[in-house]
Amino acid sequence: MADPGGEREVRLVVNGVERVAAAEPRLLLSDFLRHRLGLTGTHVGCEHGVCGACTVLLDGEPVRSCLVFAVQAEGAELRTVEGLAGEDGELGPVQRAFHEAHGMQCGFCTPGFLISLTALLEERPGASEEELVDALSGNLCRCTGYANILAAARAARDQAAERA
Amino acid sequence: MSTIGVSVPRIEDERLLRGEGRFVDDLRLAGALEVAFLRSPHAHARIGAIDAAAALALPGVVAVIDGRETAAALEPMVFDIAKIVPEAVREATAPAVRVHPMPALPTERVTYVGQPVAMVVAESRYLAEDAVDLLAVEFEPLPAVVDAERALAPGAPRVETEWEDNEAISFAFERGDVDAAFAAAKVVVEESFRSHRQHPSPIETRGVAAGVDPQDGSLDVWSATQTPHLLRDFLARWLGRDPERIRVRAPDVGGAFGIKHSCYPEDLLIPFAALRLGRAVKWTEDRAEHLAAATQGRDQVHRIAVAADAAGRILAVRDHAVMNAGAFNLLGLVVPYNTFTHLLGPYDVGAFGFAMRVAVTNTAPVAPYRGAGRPEAVFAIERAIDRLARELGADPADVRARNLIGPEQMPYETGIVYRDGTDQVYDSGDYPELLRRAREVVERERFEAAATERRRIGVGYAIYTEGTGVGPFETARVRIEPTGRVKVLTGASSQGQGHRTTLAQLAAEALGVAVADVEVVGGDSAAVPSGFGTLASRTLVVAGNAVSEAAAAVRAQALEVAAGMLGAASYELEIEGGTIAVRGRPDATLPLGAVADFLTPFNPARPRGAPSELAAESVYRPGPVTWSAGVHVAVVAVDLPTGVVEVLRFVVAHDCGRVVNPAIVDGQIVGGVMQGIGGALHEEVLYDEDGQLRTGNFMDYVLPTAGETPEFELIHLDTPSPLNPLGVKGMGEGGAIGPPAAIAGAVEDALADLGVVVHRGPLGPSRVRDLIVAAAGG
Amino acid sequence: MKPASFDYHAPATLAEALELLGDDAVESRVLAGGQSLVPMMNFRLAVPEALVDLRRIEELRYLRTGADGALEVGARTTQAELLRDPAVAAGWPLLHAGVTHVGHPQVRSRGTVCGSLAHHDPHGELPALALALGATITVAGPDGRRRIAAEDFFVSFYEVALESGEMVVEARFPAPPAGSGWSFREIARRHGDFALVGVACLVAPAETRLVVFGAAERPLLLADPGEVAAAVRPLDDLHASAEYRRQVAVQLAGEALAEARERAGG
CATH class of the missing domain: 3.30.43 (Uridine Diphospho-n-acetylenolpyruvylglucosamine Reductase; domain 2)
Known part of the structure; x- marks a missing residue:
């Protein structure tokens, strides 16, 4: 095999759009999204799988993109914060909830929280309090103290439950 | 309708929610190179040969820069503020302050783990890290000292070899007859309390990018900094360039809490490399670098004694404190002097003796972290008051109430000189009312109803004062565009505090326009010629009043021009919703933008000599600081067999003067409290005896999560400050000041029957079990 | 990084x-x-x-009940897939409860059951659960397949009974006998953290399997809480002292056994 550690093409679908870019095997999916595809809304906070800022949806499931190599996402369907707004361009319900509850300050960790909560509510629209906390406790926020994030999550859950 | 006191939804949010924020690492600079640092693996070592041949041979590596190169080009770094001691401070406390300059990259010795030693510039961060692994540096390890008290002991290894010992700062103060008060006291308590070392750790780490403008050779720098203008001025001096040929921008910044206030070696080295290589260069700190090499906070030990009469009236306080500054005394008196001026807080105490010694050690530098010396002071005094209450068999809240400064005593002179050299005077506030209101909503009974023999409930208090709105100044420029849009340019940058909204509210209020029509630009050294930045709970006070003044000046200007346009006197005009109207003449109106349009040079009818734009600038220089205050009450549960502490409820009664945006204020308070809870229960930076960092990742440095969030109850008492036109006080740090003391008090209260004394945190399950076992007699 | x-x-x-x-x-x-x-x-x-990378190996992607009633988990099966399967929650409640303590949703969506076993962090939940449930780990290598009992699989910190060239292909969890009860308890610094110390317990009519983890270089299988204090060899680290882990292991073992017995009786 020629240069097995070298770059190869990675083809995947991000936010409904097929994207192709080169990646050597060691390129983290977080860096691939941010620096190869220019999708800088996904943030990087620790690169060892604790802070959750880099959370994206990979085939519908929330994953830490700093713990996935881009080559592992070949053929996958990804959703990032850039794909959360509605088709009409309006903010989605989870995004709106964070705005209305003042669930964000510096906004750096926010995309990860939005994705984690989206993943939960798409699977369990009527998620319990315990499930909300479980879904969000894998994301660190240093500004808000979480109270308003939890308030936003409850509001988004109530809306999702109503729609479901 | 006034927009002050209204929770206007944040203007900042939409971009951030869409993933369209622009943080330093999001910037795409054409052809940018990336940097990785070789950092010291030793706490203290002599640097020998550095062999970069293998690293340089790696394809994609552009340069390796070490101390030999930077020593020839860059003076060692030293900050003016570290050396400034106002005359009045000198007279009152006779401080001895020693500062040794910090080399951007050292040539002789490294003095803490994580100190940058060499930088690799490469085509990608991946390659740069590969090259760092190939750098061969000879280190000869030297004895290290980690603990401040040991560093001050005779014979300790010396951090700075040119000094005869490790003492960076010492000062002392006495007011009243302390010895006599102690001699006369009915009750004396004395204990040692430690505020352990913590890490601010915003979720965005540091980052710097720099490039040289090919058009004019000027230097563009983007930095995740709290102080873009200060960084510009610093770079101008250290790089020997005109400040006007340097532009520093702080784009979106992901939290700071003090850690992005200092100028770091990396802030200097990235622009240096960009100039040297003639290419854009970018460095994004990773979390391991951040935990090792960004500034840390706290790390003080207080030996505090309180003397009281039989009724619990405090007669005197004596406190001897030792602080660990880390490897460099970066900012001089800032933190230790804050501790001193905030120690007595809201209490009316006759005699006061204080002494502080600050040691350098072989650990990462310590600098302001949200609260900046105040949480340390509050932990010492509030813990001591809890001991006093226990000694007296009295309710700790009653003892506090007995000693508070009353509203009738305002303004209250403490007899202390503040760090800016002015007399420390509490300008306003009602501390007893704050305590009374807080006590009303503790709801202890609700939790005690669910208590069991093993799961104990405890309540703890902490009261603090906070000097806010320190100078020297902030700049604001307000301009009305011909479209009617209002642009506010300020030196204050934002790291998540919501200034774009709050400052827009102030401008909208002063001008009579809608908040939506105001755009606030901060964080760009090119926006206003001089500025200071966001730190020390100052922006609303200093930048807020600057914006308000500038907007009022523009308003006056607009009315004067409009008066001529409308054929009325300016005093007959009013502005509402961006429209100027003549009172009593409903037909005579003019959009504000039309006035700006009238002044443009394109208008042939504009009066000769009139200004060409509708704009005004204000440089607001505050006087002495204005004093916020708060009462924190923690309700905790302690599980005896496992030692697990759960914070169930946290009450904050708070006074930060006039509130502009209540939702933003509440957000700041809760965020600060949660950082305090993190420090109280989980977070601690640990070094081993050799100075190796033991908490170099987020598994070992344990930040709180949503799972640890208590219920909150916030109470506001808004006593306007008489010291500034808006009547506002700062409040960014207050939330973080009280929790360690309040939670320690609550844990002690829960374990009162065992006689547990909490001397330090964090109160993780293992430490709490140790306390329980020790108190139970093994 | x-x-x-x-x-x-x-x-x-x-x-x-x-x-x-x-x-x-x-x-x-x-x-x-x-x-x-x-x-x-x-x-x-x-x-x-x-x-x-195992991602394309379809033959390792399964979660099924075998002929003998055991739960068979292929090497590609994630912890999230395990939690989503109602048969697991109904038939292996201890396994289900324990896995909810593994990390966070973003970890469980990628993390595999077999991977956690092969990695063997002695503070991790899955090795303890495998031991408590009497699981068998199937490994494959150049010389074919072999089955290793959980008792023999976990050797020491991050060390398991895998030979060079071998990998875990399946974990088999026998169905708990009728009338058994269970309990899972752990103390962690934060929601989702590795346990400082924990206990997984299965009380079956014929046997009590009490597993203490986070208290030695591997999970320890014991018959009685009275053995815990003497059996544990806990670590002293920055998160907790050895003495803490010893005391709390004893405490949790007692609580877990009582709870498991109660569930067995009910």
Whole structure:
């Protein structure tokens, strides 16, 4: 095999759009999204799988993109914060909830929280309090103290439950 | 309708929610190179040969820069503020302050783990890290000292070899007859309390990018900094360039809490490399670098004694404190002097003796972290008051109430000189009312109803004062565009505090326009010629009043021009919703933008000599600081067999003067409290005896999560400050000041029957079990 | 914090994977969920020459009940898939309850059951659960397959009874006998953290399996809480003292056994 550690093409679908870019095997999916595809809304906070800022949806499931190599996402369907707004361009319900509850300050960790909560509510629209906390406790926020994030999550859950 | 006191939804949010924020690492600079640092693996070592041949041979590596190169080009770094001691401070406390300059990259010795030693510039961060692994540096390890008290002991290894010992700062103060008060006291308590070392750790780490403008050779720098203008001025001096040929921008910044206030070696080295290589260069700190090499906070030990009469009236306080500054005394008196001026807080105490010694050690530098010396002071005094209450068999809240400064005593002179050299005077506030209101909503009974023999409930208090709105100044420029849009340019940058909204509210209020029509630009050294930045709970006070003044000046200007346009006197005009109207003449109106349009040079009818734009600038220089205050009450549960502490409820009664945006204020308070809870229960930076960092990742440095969030109850008492036109006080740090003391008090209260004394945190399950076992007699 | 270079293989069959792993000239590691391996690679604490990714091996992707009623978990099955399966919650409630304590949703979505067993963090939940449930771990290598009882599989910190060139292909959890009860308890610093110390307990009519974890270099299988204090060899680290882990292990063991007995009786 020629240069097995070298770059190869990675083809995947991000936010409904097929994207192709080169990646050597060691390129983290977080860096691939941010620096190869220019999708800088996904943030990087620790690169060892604790802070959750880099959370994206990979085939519908929330994953830490700093713990996935881009080559592992070949053929996958990804959703990032850039794909959360509605088709009409309006903010989605989870995004709106964070705005209305003042669930964000510096906004750096926010995309990860939005994705984690989206993943939960798409699977369990009527998620319990315990499930909300479980879904969000894998994301660190240093500004808000979480109270308003939890308030936003409850509001988004109530809306999702109503729609479901 | 006034927009002050209204929770206007944040203007900042939409971009951030869409993933369209622009943080330093999001910037795409054409052809940018990336940097990785070789950092010291030793706490203290002599640097020998550095062999970069293998690293340089790696394809994609552009340069390796070490101390030999930077020593020839860059003076060692030293900050003016570290050396400034106002005359009045000198007279009152006779401080001895020693500062040794910090080399951007050292040539002789490294003095803490994580100190940058060499930088690799490469085509990608991946390659740069590969090259760092190939750098061969000879280190000869030297004895290290980690603990401040040991560093001050005779014979300790010396951090700075040119000094005869490790003492960076010492000062002392006495007011009243302390010895006599102690001699006369009915009750004396004395204990040692430690505020352990913590890490601010915003979720965005540091980052710097720099490039040289090919058009004019000027230097563009983007930095995740709290102080873009200060960084510009610093770079101008250290790089020997005109400040006007340097532009520093702080784009979106992901939290700071003090850690992005200092100028770091990396802030200097990235622009240096960009100039040297003639290419854009970018460095994004990773979390391991951040935990090792960004500034840390706290790390003080207080030996505090309180003397009281039989009724619990405090007669005197004596406190001897030792602080660990880390490897460099970066900012001089800032933190230790804050501790001193905030120690007595809201209490009316006759005699006061204080002494502080600050040691350098072989650990990462310590600098302001949200609260900046105040949480340390509050932990010492509030813990001591809890001991006093226990000694007296009295309710700790009653003892506090007995000693508070009353509203009738305002303004209250403490007899202390503040760090800016002015007399420390509490300008306003009602501390007893704050305590009374807080006590009303503790709801202890609700939790005690669910208590069991093993799961104990405890309540703890902490009261603090906070000097806010320190100078020297902030700049604001307000301009009305011909479209009617209002642009506010300020030196204050934002790291998540919501200034774009709050400052827009102030401008909208002063001008009579809608908040939506105001755009606030901060964080760009090119926006206003001089500025200071966001730190020390100052922006609303200093930048807020600057914006308000500038907007009022523009308003006056607009009315004067409009008066001529409308054929009325300016005093007959009013502005509402961006429209100027003549009172009593409903037909005579003019959009504000039309006035700006009238002044443009394109208008042939504009009066000769009139200004060409509708704009005004204000440089607001505050006087002495204005004093916020708060009462924190923690309700905790302690599980005896496992030692697990759960914070169930946290009450904050708070006074930060006039509130502009209540939702933003509440957000700041809760965020600060949660950082305090993190420090109280989980977070601690640990070094081993050799100075190796033991908490170099987020598994070992344990930040709180949503799972640890208590219920909150916030109470506001808004006593306007008489010291500034808006009547506002700062409040960014207050939330973080009280929790360690309040939670320690609550844990002690829960374990009162065992006689547990909490001397330090964090109160993780293992430490709490140790306390329980020790108190139970093994 | 970027990983060093490595060769990457994503074979489509187990046979190909074993062939790659069997090449002694290359230091290869299996990449399943990557939730433990990739952080170590980002810190460059692990620098494998090659990774053999299981993502395309369909034959390892299953979660089923075998002929003998045991739960068979293929090497690609994630912890999230396990939690989503109602048969697991109904038939192996201890396993289900314990796995909810593994990390966070973003970890469980990638992390595999077999990967956690092979990684063997002695503070991790899955090794303890495997031991409590009397699981068998099937490994495959150049010399074929063999089955290893959980009792024999976990050797020491991050060390298991895998030979060079072998990998875990399946974990089998026998169905708990009728009338058994269970309990799972752990103390962690934060929601989702590795346990400071924990206990997994299965009380069956014929046997009590009490497993203490986070208190030695591997999970310990004991018959009675009275044995805990003497059996544990806890670590002293920055999160908790050895003495703490000893005391709390004793406490949790007592609580867990009582709860499991109660569930068995009810």
